[in-house]
Amino acid sequence: MILEIVKYGQPVLRQKGAKVESLTPEIQKLIADMFETMEANHGVGLAAQQVGVALQVAVIDVRGAQKERPSTVELDGQPGELDAIMPLALINPVVKPVSEAKPGSEGCLSFPEIFGEISRPETVDVTALDGHGKPIRFRCGGLLARAVQHEIDHLNGILFIDRMERKMKEEIQEELDLLQADTRKKIKSKTKGS
Numbered sequence: 001m002i003l004e005i006v007k008y009g010q011p012v013l014r015q016k017g018a019k020v021e022s023l024t025p026e027i028q029k030l031i032a033d034m035f036e037t038m039e040a041n042h043g044v045g046l047a048a049q050q051v052g053v054a055l056q057v058a059v060i061d062v063r064g065a066q067k068e069r070p071s072t073v074e075l076d077g078q079p080g081e082l083d084a085i086m087p088l089a090l091i092n093p094v095v096k097p098v099s100e101a102k103p104g105s106e107g108c109l110s111f112p113e114i115f116g117e118i119s120r121p122e123t124v125d126v127t128a129l130d131g132h133g134k135p136i137r138f139r140c141g142g143l144l145a146r147a148v149q150h151e152i153d154h155l156n157g158i159l160f161i162d163r164m165e166r167k168m169k170e171e172i173q174e175e176l177d178l179l180q181a182d183t184r185k186k187i188k189s190k191t192k193g194s
């Protein structure tokens with residue numbers, strides 16, 4: 001089922017996700033729906049907060065961008081294929097930087113048509129449970145490293161605009177204010193209608 005993606009201005013985007021204690025059928029359904037929603041919106045990643053659920057769950061699939069913005073993955077110290085871990089569900093993920101930060105272009109499905117340069121470590125180590133509740137551990141670089149960090153930020157209530165340089169954020173401040181006002185208006189009219 002394709003879910004509605006919540007936009008900037010929805011309080012849930014600022015909530016830290018609760019840790020998943022057990023992989024219930026509800027969470028498995030949520031993960032399947034998140035994959036479907038990400039694909040329908042041509043995203044490379046989606047966090048549970050973006051579909052209105054404050055849980056430590058995210059999905060990622062960067063394979064479609066491999067030509068323009070390549071990703072690398074290492075499993076047990078050996079270069080691996082993206083297909084070995086994609087499409088990737090991350091439950092309770094933890095990320096550790098292993099290289100210097102580098103700027104790169106970033107967008108977010110909760111911020112339609114807003115992009116910015118964000119500085120993030122180029123290579124990171126990730127530990128998590130996968131979509132089957134199995135522990136996984138890998139090192140990644142390129143777009144995948146960026147996507148993982150962007151999604152884990154979401155799981156902690158952090159948004160990519162928080163990591164923008166002040167000057168860049170000032171340039172898009174008007175767009176952000178408009179989006180936030182629009183979201184709040186929609187929340188209000190929904191509450192009235194129910």
Ligand code: ZN
Nearest residue numbers: 107108109110
């Ligand atoms: Zn995002």
